[in-house]
Amino acid sequence: MSISAAIYGLSGPKLTTVEKAFFRDADPWGFILFARNIDGPKQLTRLTGSLRDALGRDVPILIDQEGGRVARLKPPTWRKAPPAQLFGDLFEREPEAAIAAVRLNHRLLAHELRGVGVDVDCAPVLDLRIPGADDIIGDRSFGETPDIVALLGQAAMDGLMAGGVAPVIKHIPGHGRADADSHLALPRVTEEHGLLSETDFAAFRKLNTAVMAMTAHIVYADIDPENPATTSPDVVGNVIRGEIGFDGFLMTDDLSMKALSGTFRQRGEASIRAGCDVLLHCNGDRDEMRQVAEAAPRLDGKALERAHLAETAREAIEDFDPETGESELNELLELARR
Template sequence: MTSAAIYGLAGLELTADEKAFFRDAAPWGFILFARNVDRPKQVSKLCVALRDAVGWNAPIFIDQEGGRVQRLKPPTWRAAPPAEVFGDLFRKDEAAGLEAVRLNHRLIAAELMALGIDADCAPCIDLQIEGADAIIGDRSYSTEPEIVARLGRAAMEGLLAGGVAPVIKHIPGHGRADADSHLALPRVDTRREVLETTDFAPFRDLADAPMAMTAHVVYSDIDADDPATHSEAMIADVIRGSIGFDGLLMSDDLSMQALSGTLRVRAERALGAGCDLVLHCNGRMKEMVEIAHAVPALSGRALDRANAAADCRKTPDDFDAESGLARLDALLNTGAAP
């Protein structure tokens, strides 16, 4: 049985200790970062070793949004544009914007699948909010919920067409946060009725996504004490309730400074609040062992959602990457469809 966790690892190769830990802890999936990436052959070999360690075709995740957030970097890999570029194009020509973002994510899917990576922590469907912390910024498609939702769906379609499972983030919306949750606990004091029609709206429109990642953000009008990741009120009433998301819900990284308490407590609180899985990214063995003591085997609705998410990794459709890239470049350079 697989456990309700996704783990990172320390370096470019799986160590003997990591292999033994993953075999025993049986995480549902893995996540790669820049420290795990050197050359294509090395990444492919690492993906095989990770799946061998757990004995099944476990999902392997990466953050490959484009712009500031891409773990596969030039010159070995393509520099994908940040989300804001597609929002700007959409405002000039809706059809061109939608086609371009779908193509971009179909290309990302091809790049990932060539390595054995089959899940992407994208698209980011947080809003751009003036005066908020810059952690989202150009990672967002727009200030307008409808534009974010439409481009986010096209991005999701591009990944799925390429056999890659998407993760929408950061539910129910990180764009208004007043701090970087990697470093501190952000608070949003905006009234719920405003959030429902702004920040929450893109997630409602993409509530059929297979997976979503929580925001380590306090929404004080709903829960004044706990961030969404640790808030039963936020998960039950907002994420599962008014937004209507019924896919696999994973926490954002448990090691981020927005959360308090030991790693074990952070994991227990996330799962207790309603997350299906916890995510731990830094690859530190001591922390992973601590989390493993708190994480149960996947079961019930969480297992059903995990199986459905894994099943959306289908055989990619036919796609000519060279002509797809040429078409994307033409759309971005002209700002209009021919």
């Protein structure tokens, strides 16, 4: 089997005939879902099943289900999970309670996701919350210091993996200091490399054994003044793989974001050349996806080994009573609200 180093989105709540033919031919490593793909639990379960049937294997299916304002599964059908900042605030007063609450919350997220066939969550966010930066991170961050972010990030990963959902840490090597939303423009971080290593990069370094990570579309001017991290051999090779020591499966952030320039084939080729393992394209536009498919190599060598390790993180599911878990979580969150 020759799997392509790509992850694709799709256009709507049902896999179309044209999409099915394209995906069979492209054979991507995985798929990613958004609100446009979700009508309800039964529909979503059918959709995830149809994606796996189309490729004839247990293909990973990703989603961004952080809680707070980044949640594709929404109330009233699904639980309203809190933003990361709430847990960080609790940590300042009750550290052990905060760690337990994060693990429980993410164990519940895993239960909810696996219930509809989703087995990779693009969470937790390990970016620091930096005063004065663009609000694209904001309350999605656990806190302003690497130690707190790493402790709560580890608890989040533990909770997800206990429920058979593989986590994706993001946005490596650090998005919190960005001066713009990379969905809309290319952010530039001008602080010195030494400061970034002590702050923004530190939480990722502490959790460098994570199975997957997503890059930041950000220029770190003191490291590579021209290229965002996703397409920078200096950032990927020297910082992410070297200084941070991350050796897991490295995916790009969405190639269709406005922080990047060039054709979609050029974006994909530059990302692979920089050292990313897999290309992420989210919006379901087939013309763009065809260009990404032209850039995406077949997974082999070290990238294939990393992909296999990421897939194994979906396998071990601990016994869990979601009603008891939610009750315990609510008790812990009461401490945060007092």
